[in-house]
Amino acid sequence: MISKAQIAHIRSLHQKKFRKETQFFIAEGTKSVLELMRSDMEIEAVFATQDWVLRNNPAAFETQVVSEAELSRITSLVTAQDVLALVRIPQYKPDITELQKEWVLCLDGIRDPGNLGTMIRLADWFGIRHILCSEDTAEVWNPKVIQASMGSISRVKTYELNIEEFLPQLNSKIYGSFLEGKSIYETPYPSSGVLVIGNEANGIRPELAGLINEQITIPSYSGTSGAESLNAAIATAIICAEIRRNGN
């Protein structure tokens, strides 16, 4: 059984306002929850079906057994999963010395939660451990972001900050994805740097463009009448793959 107060608390976390107020977020589905359990994140509570508990045996955690009907009352998804966890939002502080040694992703106004979650997942795949998010980027703790990140949220650190103020402190070489720039295949990449990806519709803000050392672009092969752009997460993936292919 899950209490009415618990239901109300969890349901409130579907909204950004209450996530901000209470500093909790929810994660749903076996993959996300198990990966969060294995990580350093602080799990406050886990709600799962009896079947799920038997299958996954999360011994170290107190899991509250609930019915599918109860899960469907607390889920943020169209169809409830077998498990939902209540997790404390981690407070990451950027460590400049650490960030200077690595490739860092920097998102300037990514609005779609699915795109953001996909970017966290692909950053994880490419060994990018830190993502700087402008204040107008979608909120990382939105259930749709968590869902799309497929557990990678437990490994990739995100920082919401004023990127115009922060980037100059890093002293790293800054690359930006533009529709007109140097081909990503003709650009040399150092062993650390920052890759800036702009908003889905408008790209990188002009105010940021002055901070960018290399404007890079993914060549198109469609001729003059083809697609005008790529989805932001797709562009990020292709550039990250290219940076890593070059041995960085």
Add this chain to the structure above:
Amino acid sequence: MISKAQIAHIRSLHQKKFRKETQFFIAEGTKSVLELMRSDMEIEAVFATQDWVLRNNPAAFETQVVSEAELSRITSLVTAQDVLALVRIPQYKPDITELQKEWVLCLDGIRDPGNLGTMIRLADWFGIRHILCSEDTAEVWNPKVIQASMGSISRVKTYELNIEEFLPQLNSKIYGSFLEGKSIYETPYPSSGVLVIGNEANGIRPELAGLINEQITIPSYSGTSGAESLNAAIATAIICAEIRRNGN
């Protein structure tokens, strides 16, 4: 003014059943609609606000001026756009001789409409003009697919067919994306071929694996504890970029 019958007709097209029955689909938003207008597709009707008509002046098309309130009654989106078009579903027949000369994308059970639309868009960017879709792949004419394809649906031809039966007829070299395979960077690519991408959760069906000549994989850089996989559209993009980078 839009008639009650028209509203009912357009709303019915939010459902696959009625798209199949009537062989119409809907496209929404300036980019999609203008690109469809420029293409060979058969536009049956366009509904737009007065402002949209003044801004875009689609002289060659009879555009029915409607109010925002009327658009919100026919939209398939959460928030209606300024324009909605009713378009006849094209009947493409695969031309084996043509397909043999090019790189062709083949989707085995892609279920998420957003992923499918993103794949059509990136295929267009990479000059891939034909996509073979297994019968259990999401339906291409779903409004969410059209939306995510950002107009590329007007240039990329899709074929719903039994891919196990069809692929052997092509006589092309067949590459499949797997979690364990040869690195995409160590694989030579001919000037034409087929790239098979499997279902988001389960990958390529074992029944298809026997048809695949090269199992390829995108190297991960996350160490042993990182992301286990990439989103299907992301993987497709990275492989298509690599095929094209090699000059094919």
